[in-house]
Amino acid sequence: MENELTLRHNLEGASAIVATEGDVCVVGIGNLRVVIVQDGHAWIAHGLEIDYVSQGETIEEAKKNFEDGLRATVCQNLNVYGNIERVLSPAPAEVWTELIYTRGAQHKFFSQFTAFKLENVPEYSFEGISYLQVAGAGVGA
Amino acid sequence: MGEGVVGKQVAILVLRASGIDVAPTDGGMHEIASNDYSETIRLPECLDRKLVHHLSRKFKVPIHHFFNPQMGGVPPNPADQN
Numbered sequence: 327m328e329n330e331l332t333l334r335h336n337l338e339g340a341s342a343i344v345a346t347e348g349d350v351c352v353v354g355i356g357n358l359r360v361v362i363v364q365d366g367h368a369w370i371a372h373g374l375e376i377d378y379v380s381q382g383e384t385i386e387e388a389k390k391n392f393e394d395g396l397r398a399t400v401c402q403n404l405n406v407y408g409n410i411e412r413v414l415s416p417a418p419a420e421v422w423t424e425l426i427y428t429r430g431a432q433h434k435f436f437s438q439f440t441a442f443k444l445e446n447v448p449e450y451s452f453e454g455i456s457y458l459q460v461a462g463a464g465v466g467a
Numbered sequence: 468m469g470e471g472v473v474g475k476q477v478a479i480l481v482l483r484a485s486g487i488d489v490a491p492t493d494g495g496m497h498e499i500a501s502n503d504y505s506e507t508i509r510l511p512e513c514l515d516r517k518l519v520h521h522l523s524r525k526f527k528v529p530i531h532h533f534f535n536p537q538m539g540g541v542p543p544n545p546a547d548q549n
Binding site: 363365366367368371372377378379380381382383393394395398399401402406409412413418 | 472492494496498500503504505507508509511513514515516517518519521524525527
């Protein structure tokens with residue numbers, strides 16, 4: 327494939343792959359762990375291997391805001407910097423500790439491939455997302 | 468408004484006063500960008516503690532509800548000076 331550039335990033339067990347050809351960029355993110363926890367009256371989705379946060383009034387809204395926001399952030403970084411290096415930083419240690427041991431937290435495993443046409447908002451949707459709730463978490467949606 | 472909760476407009480004002488670009492997008496989100504980091508996020512009307520902490524940490528700006536624009540570098544509104 328001409329003009330192909332493939333970068334593989336290992337992120338504490340998660341992975342990210344970036345491949346470009348011309349003005350099309352394909353980004354794959356695998357096994358990203360996202361912790362969902364209640365914060366006051368809101369729900370927070372916080373990526374562990376990728377330090378990104380969203381808030382929603384419900385769990386589903388927090389998940390949707392996370393997926394939409396992370397996709398837009400990846401697109402924004404590709405357009406501004408030409409890469410997603412700045413996005414691929416893990417949450418700091420105190421966040422891991424706080425979130426993993428928070429009573430009632432849910433863990434969501436997240437995998438997606440998205441194709442971005444640079445300068446445009448991607449039209450592709452997320453696929454292959456699976457959810458995992460920690461046994462005994464007892465969180466009601 | 469609970470402890471640590473900050474309104475959206477206050478958060479935007481604080482970020483802008485600290486030199487951070489905050490621009491709304493067509494999708495109802497906001498692009499927030501500093502010199503070395505940028506992200507797109509949906510800002511709710513009230514930002515709860517963890518989201519406020521995240522934005523403060525990522526953009527290195529202390530965000531709190533009791534923000535005084537005159538101490539944050541925002542020039543006073545000319546209408547207020549008359």
